[in-house]
Amino acid sequence: MASSGNTGTDGYGTAVVIGGGLAGSLAAWALRGTARRIVVVERDRYPEQPAARSGTPQGHHAHLLLEGGRRALEEMLPGIGAELDARQARLVDVPADMNWLSSAGWMPRFSTGLAFVSCTRPVLDHAVLERVRTEPSIEFLEGTAVLGVLDDGAAVTGVRLRARGAAEDEVTELPAELVVDAAGRSSGMPGWLAAAGLATAPEERVDPGVAYSSRLFHRPAGADPDQPAVYLQTKAPDQPRFGVLLPVEGGRWLVTVGGMRGAEPAPGEAGFAAALDALRDPILRDLLVDAEPAGEVRGFRPGPGVRRHYERSAPEGLVAVGDAACTFNPVYGQGISTAVFGARALREAVRAHGIGRAGAREARRKVAAAAADAWLMSSSEDVRFPATEGGPSGAAVRIQHRYLDRVIARAAVDEKVCAAFVAVMGLTEAPTTLFHPKVLWPVLRGA
DSSP: OOOSOOOSSSOOSEEEEEOOSHHHHHHHHHHBTTBSEEEEEOSSOOOSSSOOOTTOGGGGSOOOBOHHHHHHHHHHSTTHHHHHHHTTOEEEETTTTEEEEETTEEOOOOOOSOEEEESOHHHHHHHHHHHHTTOTTEEEETTEEEEEEEESSSBEEEEEEEETTOOTTOOEEEEOSEEEEOOOTTOOHHHHHHHTTOOOOOEEEEEOOOEEEEEEEEOOTTSOTTOOEEEEOOBTTTBOEEEEEEEETTTEEEEEEEESTTOOOOSHHHHHHHHHHTSSSTHHHHHTTTOEEOSOOEEEOOOOEEEEOTTTSOOBTEEEOGGGTEEOOGGGOOHHHHHHHHHHHHHHHHHHHOSSHHHHHHHHHHHHHHHHHHHHHHHHHHTTSTTOEEOOOSHHHHHHHHHHHHHHHHHTTOHHHHHHHHHHHTTSSOGGGGGSHHHHHHHHHOO
């Protein structure tokens, strides 16, 4: 393996990125200028136009690029916001452009200047991919599977590959100074490391048993084109169902309904309709009375939230980003933004230390730190539901829940508290913001 003492941005060596979805594409972009050759290995083949791929089953469902993620993405890919706007993505000001039913009631409608990007996942992925493909040092191996890692007994030194349709013995090796795992929730990396006798990452898991169904609808002819988004939150623990309507490109609405373990929607159209009827408020059902479906009902069970602590234990030469490092309950909308944060953290680390071992170690630390707040919020909320398996517990969590309940109750009647809560949920401010005196005092004073 080449020397690990490289620092700076001198185009040193080869980096391999496993997975060419959003997290992988951004990771490849983050490495430009610090790796002479960047190879993205993607098992699918990309469609020519935005479309869901078999490797991204969650692509049929609602996704949010939160304000924090939107800012970070614009920093990494200047002008990407304008490109998404040209593709009819919508900016949804929170809570001005939302009918938002929180656990404490309807949130006030006013502008905070904080917004999320609303579009279908394929549109976002395709816009990012097109930008990344403009970089000459990045190459894509489509239709190619990673079978395992190469190692020298202490470090990951590359990957083993096989093209789709190739014979079982047609395996090639691709050496690299850095391997980035961006293969998502279903990453095989933990198993590959164990099989090679390399250090594996300790994990935290929390599983609320979330499941949901989504469907696209054509906006009815008489409907307001500026119809705001709708968010019907769960009211844990007694009402574990949720519903979302997002305005997306093509004059359509993307509607997702779901619930935690014990309140999962049944499959198909009948299950979707029943889930709509079971929501806390009829607003979604009423909006869809005259809406023509623009696609079939798609169901999804994302599985547990998992945080892999590669910053604590990992072989040299390896970094994980996106869902391969930390995956959340999707109802909080944190996944895409956290993936962008992780790519930015990777960029910062390799620009300072190169793609050698020092750069990988720093990247693992920074990527973990970039996901910490989102994991704290989502895992702590998941354990409110009695059927959740795993997750944090104890007196500190119960106190946190009681305080957050008071924050939300005050936010429903106090715009300043609501704005602070929106900033935290939009990942532009740390959760400690909710303990600032400007929030703490009105919360403790009560509504």
